[in-house]
Structure formats: structure tokens, C-alpha cells
Amino acid sequence: MAASYEADSIQVLEGLEAVRVRPGMYVGDVHDGSGLHHLIWEVVGNVIDLHLAGKATRLALHLDDAGWVEVHDDGPGFPVELEPWRGVSALEAIFTTLHAGATRDGHFPHVHLTSSFLGVGLGPVCALSAELEVETRTRGQVFRQRFERGVAVSGLERVGRSQTTGSRVRFRPDAEIFSSTTFDRAAVRERLHQLAYLNPMLTVQMNEAIYRERDGLAALVWAEAEARGADPSLPILRGTAERDGVRADVALAWTEDGAPMLRGFVNQVFTRDGGTHIEGFWEGLRRYLRLPAVEALSESVFREVFGRGLVAAVHVGLYDPRFGAPTV
Structure with missing residues (x-):
């Protein structure tokens, strides 16, 4: 006889918990490297969106030996206004909510850089990172916030002033999720160079290599x-x-x-x-x-x-x- 099925049998996952429970549904295989690299392309894709909308001209990615990824751009920066419906800043909502990314500002066009043409936003990147830090330069101010495994561990802090705009997203993939957190640097470099050919007015950098392919x-x-x-x-x-x-x-x-x-x-x-x-x-x-x-x-x-x-x-x-x- 089947076990009883009652209301308390239903499990409700809050926030980004579902991403950590079933990461493959959001970023792909967490064992063969495709899911790991998907994290990079979600963040890079956000910058490509901004470039296609005429809001960014520079994309810089840095991989270090400790497993950290940094992505910089010279776009308008992440919005920091309060989200009334959640009671947190727009920046925090972007990194702790599914499908909340660059298109929140309604810009067009919008692309996904994964081979499946699927995008899940920056929330899953945050959820599947042991640590993630966002720094945004907007409205003459510099703001910073830190997250761990999809949860904000600091408030949105004003840390300085700036005469420029842009953002920096720094994250370290979670070894509890991925079998390996080592990126294929050659594959990442080749893909970034492709993006430079496809976006001739965008300057693309990976560590010390700089690509300016103005002839597309x-x-x-x-x-x-x-x-x-x-x-x-x-x-x-x-x-x-x-x-x-x-x-x-x-x-x-x-x-x-x-x-x-x-x-x-x-x-x-x-x-x-x-x-x-x-x-x-x-x-x-x-x-x-x-x-x-x-x-x-x-x-x-x-x-x-x-x-x-x-x-x-x-x-x-x-x-x-x-x-x-x-x-x-």
C-alpha cells in the first residue's frame, strides 16, 4: 500500500535553494566541466548584452591560480535602488533571484553565450559559488556586496567615490557542487577571442591578452x-x-x-x-x-x-x- 501523501510531504525550496539541489538543471553537468564554464558565460553574457545595447565597450576577465574568476566592464554598473517588492537593493535581487539579470532594465538585444542558447541569470552563478563579491560604480559612488552560496553575507556598502561607471564580479565556484573547479584556460581564451571577432567595437581582455578585432x-x-x-x-x-x-x-x-x-x-x-x-x-x-x-x-x-x-x-x-x- 502506498505511503500517505500529506501536506507535510511537500518540500518548498526558498530563494536559490533549488539551484543548489539540482544544479544540472540550471548550468549543465557539474562533473564534465560544462556546468563550471557556464558560470563564466553567464557573467560575460551580461557584459555582451550591455555592449550590444551601446552601454559598454570593454570586457576584462581574469583567472587566478586560487580558482577565482573576475569579470570587469565599463558599463553603467548594477542598479542599487531599493526593490520595494523584496525590500532589498536591485543589486541583491539580481544575484539572489532566478532570471533576474541584465534585461531588468528592458534593454535590447539580449543573448545567451552557452551552446544551448539558454541563460539563467546571475542568481545561479551566485548560488553555485562558495564566495561571490560584486562591486559597482554608479552615480558617482562605489558600492560593494558579498555573498556565499547564494546568500548575502553583507549589506550593500558604499565604499568610495568614482568618476567612472562599471562593475566587477568576482567569484569562486563551490567545490561542494563541482567535481573540479579548474577552468580550461585555453578554451576560455579561444571563446573570448571569438567574441572579440563577433563584436568588433568591444575590447576583450583575458589576463594579459588583449583582443581588439576592429575588422570583425x-x-x-x-x-x-x-x-x-x-x-x-x-x-x-x-x-x-x-x-x-x-x-x-x-x-x-x-x-x-x-x-x-x-x-x-x-x-x-x-x-x-x-x-x-x-x-x-x-x-x-x-x-x-x-x-x-x-x-x-x-x-x-x-x-x-x-x-x-x-x-x-x-x-x-x-x-x-x-x-x-x-x-x-
Whole structure:
């Protein structure tokens, strides 16, 4: 006979407790490294949002040997006004509430930097960090607050004055949650460099390395072509278009030989398995050439002929998607 099911059988988790009980639901696998690195991309994604909204031009990330991560930006800083509905500052609400992040100010566009295109806000980062400290420069003041495992352990303190704006988020992932708290520095560096290519007006820094890729995707294509031994005078074609809220950026060049190398991105995320944007690139290339001999080629032959030596990059920005079903 089944055990009785009464009201006291129901467990209600408060605040960010659910994140610590089932962390994989929010950031991914806590054993294979994907969940650990998700913490970085939530904080970095907050800065990319600000940059896309025209509010930040610099992103700096520092990893130290003690396992701390620091992310700096020159944006407007986190808001510090009192949240009437919670009785705490907006900053504290952002770091202790699910899905409360950059979009609280209603800015557009908004992206998620994880491969699943999912974002959970800064609250889970706080919940899954043994320690987290936020410093924000706003309205001529510097404010600081500390958290441990998703709970504020200090009030919002005014610690100085500043003539600049920006924020600093410093956190140490919780070894009680993650099997390893060691980050793959090479992977983080590569991803940050990608973001510099995709956001040419954003200066990106990781520890001592600084990336300023003002030529955007054209710089990425040149870097790939240079690795093939291309001549510095290699012409690079580039184009940008926007229609119905979708923005597409393309850069391409042909080296002397080699299999086609086509890098595709959607909303700042590398699409390893291709997608409709890659198919659209090939269709657009065929239309661009507009030669009778080209029109006569089958698709497979066209890609074989014009793919030889091709180096290209495509980035599609769909920053206000409409979902027809839940995301998983």
C-alpha cells in the first residue's frame, strides 16, 4: 500500500535553494566541466548584452591560480535602488533571484553565450559559488556586496567615490557542487577571442591578452587564411544585411587550395553542426556569382568547385526570437 501523501510531504525550496539541489538543471553537468564554464558565460553574457545595447565597450576577465574568476566592464554598473517588492537593493535581487539579470532594465538585444542558447541569470552563478563579491560604480559612488552560496553575507556598502561607471564580479565556484573547479584556460581564451571577432567595437581582455578585432569577421577569415599560408594581399569580401529583425554578417576569401572552412555563428554562439544560416550562405554565394555556367551546376558540384580553398565566416543575430515550444 502506498505511503500517505500529506501536506507535510511537500518540500518548498526558498530563494536559490533549488539551484543548489539540482544544479544540472540550471548550468549543465557539474562533473564534465560544462556546468563550471557556464558560470563564466553567464557573467560575460551580461557584459555582451550591455555592449550590444551601446552601454559598454570593454570586457576584462581574469583567472587566478586560487580558482577565482573576475569579470570587469565599463558599463553603467548594477542598479542599487531599493526593490520595494523584496525590500532589498536591485543589486541583491539580481544575484539572489532566478532570471533576474541584465534585461531588468528592458534593454535590447539580449543573448545567451552557452551552446544551448539558454541563460539563467546571475542568481545561479551566485548560488553555485562558495564566495561571490560584486562591486559597482554608479552615480558617482562605489558600492560593494558579498555573498556565499547564494546568500548575502553583507549589506550593500558604499565604499568610495568614482568618476567612472562599471562593475566587477568576482567569484569562486563551490567545490561542494563541482567535481573540479579548474577552468580550461585555453578554451576560455579561444571563446573570448571569438567574441572579440563577433563584436568588433568591444575590447576583450583575458589576463594579459588583449583582443581588439576592429575588422570583425574579416579579421577572423584573415586569421584562418593566414594559417593556410595566404598572401597578405588576399582580398576578403564582406557584407552585412538586416531584415525583419535578423542581422547577417558575412566575410569570405579564397586561398590557393584546401577544403572549405566555414565558421558559423548564431547569436554569438559557434554552431558546430551547421544550420539554415550555413545553407543560406551557399545559396547566397550562388546568387552572388550569377553566371550561366554556375546556374547549370548541381549543388554538390557547385560546393566542390567553389568550396576549394574557401575560408568564410557567417554570423546571424536573431536577438528577439519567438519560441513555439519550450527550450530544453
